Amino acid sequence: MTDSLAPRRFALAILDHVLNRHQTLDGAVDQALKTWPMIGLDRSFARVIATKALRNLGFIDHVLADFLTQGVPDKCRYADLVLRGGLAQILFMDVPDHAAVDSSVRLIAGAKHRADRGMKPVVNAVLRRAVRERDSLLAQLDANPGLALPRWLADRWQKAYGAETLSDMARVIIADPPLDLSLRDPHEQEALAKALKGVCLPTGSVRLTKLSDVTALEGFDEGRLWVQDAAASLPARLLPEGDAIDFCAAPGGKSLQLAAQGRHVIALDRSARRLARLRENLIRTGLDAEIVVSDALNWTPKQAPKRVLLDAPCSATGTLRRHPDTGWLKSPVDVEKLADLQSKLLDHVAGIMADDGVMVYCVCSLEPEEGEDQVRAFLQRRPDFERMAITPDELPGLDMALNKDGDVRTLPSHWADQGGLDGFFIARFRKIA
Ligand SMILES: C[S@@+](CC[C@H](N)C(=O)[O-])C[C@H]1O[C@@H](n2cnc3c(N)ncnc32)[C@H](O)[C@@H]1O
Numbered sequence: 001m002t003d004s005l006a007p008r009r010f011a012l013a014i015l016d017h018v019l020n021r022h023q024t025l026d027g028a029v030d031q032a033l034k035t036w037p038m039i040g041l042d043r044s045f046a047r048v049i050a051t052k053a054l055r056n057l058g059f060i061d062h063v064l065a066d067f068l069t070q071g072v073p074d075k076c077r078y079a080d081l082v083l084r085g086g087l088a089q090i091l092f093m094d095v096p097d098h099a100a101v102d103s104s105v106r107l108i109a110g111a112k113h114r115a116d117r118g119m120k121p122v123v124n125a126v127l128r129r130a131v132r133e134r135d136s137l138l139a140q141l142d143a144n145p146g147l148a149l150p151r152w153l154a155d156r157w158q159k160a161y162g163a164e165t166l167s168d169m170a171r172v173i174i175a176d177p178p179l180d181l182s183l184r185d186p187h188e189q190e191a192l193a194k195a196l197k198g199v200c201l202p203t204g205s206v207r208l209t210k211l212s213d214v215t216a217l218e219g220f221d222e223g224r225l226w227v228q229d230a231a232a233s234l235p236a237r238l239l240p241e242g243d244a245i246d247f248c249a250a251p252g253g254k255s256l257q258l259a260a261q262g263r264h265v266i267a268l269d270r271s272a273r274r275l276a277r278l279r280e281n282l283i284r285t286g287l288d289a290e291i292v293v294s295d296a297l298n299w300t301p302k303q304a305p306k307r308v309l310l311d312a313p314c315s316a317t318g319t320l321r322r323h324p325d326t327g328w329l330k331s332p333v334d335v336e337k338l339a340d341l342q343s344k345l346l347d348h349v350a351g352i353m354a355d356d357g358v359m360v361y362c363v364c365s366l367e368p369e370e371g372e373d374q375v376r377a378f379l380q381r382r383p384d385f386e387r388m389a390i391t392p393d394e395l396p397g398l399d400m401a402l403n404k405d406g407d408v409r410t411l412p413s414h415w416a417d418q419g420g421l422d423g424f425f426i427a428r429f430r431k432i433a
Contacts, residue, residue, distance in 0.1 A: 318423025
């Protein structure tokens with residue numbers, strides 16, 4: 001690293017774009033790059049600070065509220081960012097304490113606005129106190145990891161899953177997630193796991209706990225693997241064999257799986273930009289799929305489909321550990337709007353399917369409105385569909401994810417001792433002839 005302030009300043013710019021300008025973490029990095037070109041280790045370090053801050057923001061703000069009973073004045077937006085970034089380094093990163101404190105003090109001393117500059121003694125005092133009290137603060141978080149989460153999600157999950165499961169889920173969500181790989185040829189699982197020093201998961205993925213640049217992995221250039229959380233790889237495994245339409249396909253992990261199973265696949269999505277990533281992956285893996293850019297709600301295939309995957313747009317709260325910005329950008333209103341879109345998509349797809357056709361519906365959401373409630377309402381609206389219960393033998397090692405109706409509800413706390421899982425809901429239906 002060159003100048004120790006530069007990556008930290010960049011990290012605060014990322015946080016500013018996410019928290020104050022409502023941009024995604026990736027979008028925020030792109031925006032920050034427009035002001036400060038940043039490459040290599042500096043850029044990775046900045047991204048880690050921003051990611052750790054977002055992943056633990058609920059707890060960081062809890063500490064700030066405790067240390068500063070009057071709070072940070074509204075006009076001191078930069079001081080707020082400096083404090084949050086500094087606490088992330090002190091509490092959640094392996095950064096020397098003096099470097100975290102001194103750099104934060106230097107950043108606030110050089111702030112553009114006078115009010116922020118006036119916060120220099122406060123920043124200094126708060127961060128020094130956090131260094132002194134780190135052990136007791138981390139013990140507090142360990143006893144109640146849900147404190148790190150956005151309040152609205154913690155409240156909802158406590159209601160849906162109970163206080164104990166909320167804590168178990170939060171513990172996984174605030175940890176660094178593993179990297180899961182799906183394989184073009186399932187027979188290669190053991191050999192690739194050995195070569196990559198990973199572990200074989202019972203559902204077919206290879207899991208790496210030591211994070212690395214995926215493009216540098218053995219087998220990547222030859223297209224033998226792609227990144228996909230183990231939970232995200234389940235829906236495509238649950239669709240009976242035959243040609244398939246993937247209705248919300250981009251960026252395409254599930255279409256790749258379906259194509260690798262030897263099916264003819266139509267991969268449809270309304271986003272041409274996101275489908276471009278599927279095109280790249282098809283070229284890299286040597287797999288084939290017919291790509292259609294269209295709004296699913298306005299598209300009808302020439303022949304009524306018999307096999308359909310509907311991985312509907314959703315709040316994505318099940319992927320919070322990989323996308324810690326999600327919980328701070330979305331709200332219950334988004335869940336409501338997305339649940340409405342999901343029911344429209346379900347109805348449209350149900351309306352064009354062939355008799356005896358099978359649909360797998362899934363969402364990477366932990367919200368019952370997008371999963372259990374959605375499916376209950378669908379089956380009430382559409383008596384011409386019946387649930388095709390998913391069975392334990394289809395989900396090796398994941399009996400705990402099967403609910404009494406035969407739907408799948410994965411939680412981040414499943415396989416917690418191996419790094420957890422993204423939260424998914426999956427149901428399967430058959431159109432009754
Ligand atoms: C959960 S993501 C799909 C992930 C994908 N199945 C995979 O495995 O990589 C949802 C997708 O739905 C697409 N989408 C949202 N509304 C749509 C619509 N009305 N018609 C078609 N695609 C839509 C989004 O562009 C997004 O790519």
